[in-house]
Amino acid sequence: MNLTMLLDMAADGFGDRIVVGSRDLGISAARLQELSVAGAAAIREAGADSVVYLAVNGPAFPVAMFSAARAGVPLVPVNYRLGREQLDALLANHPRALGIADPFQTEALERAGLKVFSPQEWVQNLAASAITELDEDDAVDTDGDSDAPAVVIYTSGTTSAPKGVLLRHENLTSYVFGSVEFASAEETDAALVSVPPYHIAAVANVITNLYAGRRTMVLEQFTPQQWLDTVRREEISNALVVPTMLARIVESDADKSVPSLRGLAYGGAPMPARVIENALQMWPETGFVNAYGLTETSSTIAVLGPDDHRAALESDDESVRARLGSVGQIVPGIELEIRDLEDRVVEPGVTGRICVRGDQVSAEYAGIGRMVDERGFFDTRDKGYVDEEGFLFVGGRVDDTIIRGAENIAPAEIEDVILRHPAVLDVAVVGVPDDEWGQRIEAAVVLRPGVPVDAEELRAFVRDALRSSKTPERIVYWDELPRTETGKLVRRHVVDRLTRQEQAAEV
Template sequence: MTNEINLEKGVPVAVEPVPGSLEFWAAERRDDIAIVDGDRRLSYGDWNDLADALADAMSDAGLGKGSVVVVRLQIRHEWAIVAAACAKLGCEILGLNWRLTPSEVGYILRNSHAQALICDDERPDALLSTPEEFPLRLRVSFDSSVGGFLAWNDLVSRHARPRFSKEEAPLIIYTSGTTGFPKGVKVGKVAPRSSITELREYMQSVTQVRARTADEIVLITLPMHHGAGPATVRAALATGSLMVFLRRFDPEAVLALIDRERVTSWTAVPTMYKRLASLPDDVIARYDVSSLKMLGIGAEPTTPELKQWIVDHFGPILWESYGSTETGMICALMPAQQAIRPQSSGLPHRHVTIEIRDPDGQSLPAGTDGEVWVRTPVTITNYVNAAALGQDTLDDRGFFRTGDIGRLDTEGYVFITGRAKDMIISGGVNIYPAEIEAAICKHPAVQDAAVVGIPDIEFGEQVKAVVELKPGASLEKAALLSFVSPLLASYKRPKTVDIVDALPRNTMGKLLKRELRDPYWVGRERQV
């Protein structure tokens, strides 16, 4: 037991580390390595000392409970230090996409009422063109101390008294902003209709899907401005698992790290697995991946062919998850279920209810495609510093409109078939791009495909495919159209095909279809 001074009341109080917290592992396993990041190896004790020092500096700057700390970093271990420091002070941590422009950064700083910014930009001063506009108490940079930014090393090298966290730092994630301005979500906050017991049982259901132990070695390749990246860090810390960070995704580098560090667990998006699959067989065979016990996949629908490739190369260890920033995790498909329902995203977690509805909001029977509405114990009621959600997004029963198209089968398995906003209406017929993309991706030369609707005088919209080939592959457009012809009904077949070097994606690897679709609709009164 450690004596700590309560600064608010000025009296000594007895403090014990919360089990699973950084302070707990620093006391129990101080010299054990907790994090690997390139050549850097950080023990639990050093991690905790750095977090104490940073918390001290943040406190001196006037940050405390409820302060929003914006963190714009590559996939690097310092995220874990900042998250721990925020937990010690009760600050909220906001993961910010490193690809956002200064104007986009400025919008989020203002919208979130941020009080601190920590970044690893080469020119951090360029983020704040008019710093006076942003009332930040603290600005921290990793590589320079220009424009009012303090140097990271100066802050974490100070000697500081121990601090103890009571719970994890609240996490804020901003949506990608593919339509309109990005919107902030406080992740994991209990919904008004749910009890603490339901929240606890729901979280247990989510974590038990991929239960970890202290001997796990977790590879992290997902960014911290998406819910999955911070969730992986939190889960690893809770069980005392070793974390291995990879700052820039490279498929062969992933295999090399799995081999070198004996990685047991890795969660990635379909694009990352597709890039692994595009490596020559002799390159894949060069690395020992037998240490893997769990592979996770999510963020967008996955084709059965890709799932089968993963199982063939790594064994029956694939977990698939489906969720959203606004609702948390919704369902999971475990390895044993992959052979039973390979096209499914799995069964709902405990205390999760899913309804499939038509455009008028009426529930649809099993086996019928419609819009996916979800109620979970962490479904949001409003975005950060915004009004309550309207009935078109959150109904009176607490169901959230995900924007996905899908169906349920008679046993409750969830099948996600596309996005409502991606749907193409041609001659009055609804066409779902995901089905067409899956057919195109069956061609051995195709790495990935995006299908969008473009203007058509007669039918309103026509189907257009944009295709990315595997490295070194070649394919004629006519040959591809001929290949998919027997796989798709005539009205679903692409009318035109473009073959590009690379499809536009965000940092999570999700396709940015708007960038492909919008140029065709410029100047038109209607977008469908």
């Protein structure tokens, strides 16, 4: 099934309902369908085999997504923060694309020889088009085209060159049908999304909110004040944030009243326990959802729901309370195995590699193919374990492991301890090359403003909770850590900066 079937169902079921943008100036489901038809015709007329989207999130994004789907070509949302060399290399993979770019990004697409529209030009041109139906010869087969690529998302490249993840129509529609009930939202419901378009969560939110009948708004530039003001002004019922955003909202001095907010989803990076506990207490009427997933899995594969959050917060049982740090339970349609280094499935409570399979799991890379085993399981490269009740705990990337001597050490374990200190806002623990031990443990810490703490005191704090071999040998204080827009820590940048600081001190 092609993604356009979701839009066509929405147009038939609630065509007059605003589904994109503000209440006053937004786009209805029926109008989005018309724009997608005109967009598909424009893509075909240009002879494009893909649509590259190099702009901030906004109404042009869903229009581009469904236009591309109706034309039978993939949408390629590109990270507008990439450097010139990396961006040029990526665009070289799409020499016949039609481009949509913000004005200051136009040069990059023109260098690649692409025809370019600004987001405003794209939507305005389609709105003025007389085309409302595709010719039968040009219409995409919405029932039989499920195996075609719908979206190509390039991985962030935090540890290596970006790879293009192919998400086929079948993967994305399977995710929607497995997680959302059609037309389940109230007509007044609205979702606020605060992630960039090249993140899988942006794609997933377009299609799931549309299918549910929920209006979607985008906050292009996040600040706590802007976010809170938008929630109140637009009477937002559901919102999506990354942990760093929620932390800034919780820590801000702004008026935090959000009477319309019924649901708040978060994900993309580990959530500090202190932040989520404060948020739960701050908004007792809001249902919190922790969603865990990857680009390769078409977004969410595990969910910690609202009832799980409240039960964990209120429980005196340590094992239940610990679930507030989990990502919840696996969603229907996904199978999970935790495996050791010899590929054996381990028992509950034992940490291993998180491996999954299901129709929504793409695990496919452009030019490489599907990276699954003979049974169809995808190794996420995340470490984790499940408890006796099936709650999944994620412990960081396999590649993040610090090897000190012969001991494998998980940075997340040390970071969790440091984050418990009341003076600490953020932390990154990494392994730095060492002649004697192979790697030594070092930490970069962001402190709360006006709350100093001595590095030796912080080391003692860690030593009291763990053992000396897991205590950072050096702790430095920075104003902020290198994170992506979705909150993921770029550990190699931390290692590079720590190494440069040490070398500079030795001169």
